[in-house]
Amino acid sequence: MSSPTLEDVARRAGVSTATVSRCLNTPDSVVPNTRDKVLRVVAELGYTPHFGGRALASNRSNTIGAVIPTMDNAIFATGLQAVQETLAEANVTLLVASSCYDPERELEQIRALVGRGADGLILIGIARTQKTYDFLHRRQITYVIAWNYRSDEKHCFAGFDNVEAAERITKQVIDYGHRNIAMIAGVTEYNDRATDRVIGVRNALNLAGLAGDQMQVVEASYSLKKGEEALDKILQRSPQPTAIICGNDVLAVGAINKAKQLGMRIPEDVSITGFDDIELAAVVEPRLTTVHVPHKRMGKAAARLLLAMRDDRKNCHSIKLETHTVLRDSLGTILK
């Protein structure tokens, strides 16, 4: 509260505030002698620059903001940790806020971050209100969209193609002989990743002549419990599917749990697949066949992209990351 200011340092070191500022920001423009003296005083006083003053005067904040749906989800946490590490190397601070999957809340958080002078924003996915996009564009805010990729020049992406990945794993399931397939999807409202994954599954089914549009889809929010309940719902219908494709690993693990409780064998009685390849996927029994997403690399890519765009606004080269299907034990063959 009684923080020392630039002026305190300047007085004590017997120089002007400008010199102190230079020692801190462009040390090369000060002779070593003066610099050493100043930096010694800085250390003595435990001086820390006041962010507000700096932001006000320089109109840059060395801050990048991220608004994620929730911190309480391993995939975002892992990705953001990578973002933070990459930004730290460039002396940029990451500010994180969460929207609780609520578009109104997301706009609020974006405003808060922008008001704090964020030089750029990392946003998750593409689904948000027009009002939010209007705000972003009117204010000419630099942002990159992560966790999704579209070949769309309108935004700058660092993500992967959710449709394509869902198609790929679905094709795999079909190749293993499954013809009766159901899906447990994440909540698709305001969530383009979840939506795209459903589309991908339907596409692949249609391509194989399996009437993707009639596939049974149960939506469930992100928790093991909801995954369990969703499986129950799916099993009520007959004939029961031989394979269940899940929109994320957490739902898949919930489904596996429930199936085991019901005495079903996996994959003999039913195959189950996931999406994300979180740590859990390799630990659950049977080990989960799923889509591997390079969360860490994605975080790093998003951070680098934003850093590049900060220096040159138009320098927007979207990055598409590749995913792949990891075959483990929860997907089995149907013998004719």
Next chain:
Amino acid sequence: MSSPTLEDVARRAGVSTATVSRCLNTPDSVVPNTRDKVLRVVAELGYTPHFGGRALASNRSNTIGAVIPTMDNAIFATGLQAVQETLAEANVTLLVASSCYDPERELEQIRALVGRGADGLILIGIARTQKTYDFLHRRQITYVIAWNYRSDEKHCFAGFDNVEAAERITKQVIDYGHRNIAMIAGVTEYNDRATDRVIGVRNALNLAGLAGDQMQVVEASYSLKKGEEALDKILQRSPQPTAIICGNDVLAVGAINKAKQLGMRIPEDVSITGFDDIELAAVVEPRLTTVHVPHKRMGKAAARLLLAMRDDRKNCHSIKLETHTVLRDSLGTILK
């Protein structure tokens, strides 16, 4: 970047900047008529107050900072999500930074947050350099320590007693008949939670006359792989322990995996326990006996404490949260 300012709003609404400021901060001190007019212009322009200017002028920021070891750890992510939700209700923004378990880095991040005008700080655990504590005290920064609790008036805590919890689960293991017990601990350097858990296990062993000081302890960093390796190391020694107490669930699950790979049955051949009760614990097979920690409640408690202290610095009533042992399947009985 071309954000509208208070002055833009004032001009357009035909009032002074002081009035606009009042409409935003103390709406009751402005007649409804003026207020409505001003707020309409605010909405029209999509005006967002500039944080820097505000912080500079008012010396308050409505911001609370948190420095956690890493985001990439479910227990912190879960707790912080709760912190954020609680703070949001009070219109306070949470800024998160991570230290990568490095005390120097932690001080840096604390400085960055304080420089940004954080009204208070949430810090994890008690182990940090004297230099950091000096900084905190010299600047009279309000902070609460989470994820640990001591009956120590020097700090303000919102956490639990790691020693006590470790003693309790160890006593449970001993009660089940185990006499030869080893431990896979988290890295204890600069980590008081990990250290306390080792102390607790030794205490309980000593109390039962089992020479806690001679217990075999292998330290491992927070990953499944390291847990697997640690188990290998433990099994080299003979006689092999009948129970292995782990400092956290991730290490425990790693150990379980490895044991299964080696063809050992759990708990028949070896019992394994964890600590934290993350989601994984209930999913792994066999289900993990572990210490349940109320991460969400702890986050909420820390946030509330900080909010209270912000209004009245001396209002520091540490909160001790209770943990309990969750008995599942990975701990078994030794029959005499």
Next chain:
DNA sequence: TTGAAAGCGCTAACAT
């Protein structure tokens, strides 16, 4: 109830 004006701590022209 409202306005005028003085800073808050810092940076960046410009001057020396």
Next chain:
DNA sequence: ATGTTAGCGCTTTCAA
């Protein structure tokens, strides 16, 4: 290489 100084956007006395 260093100093002087004019703001950056906002809040907050003080006056009207």
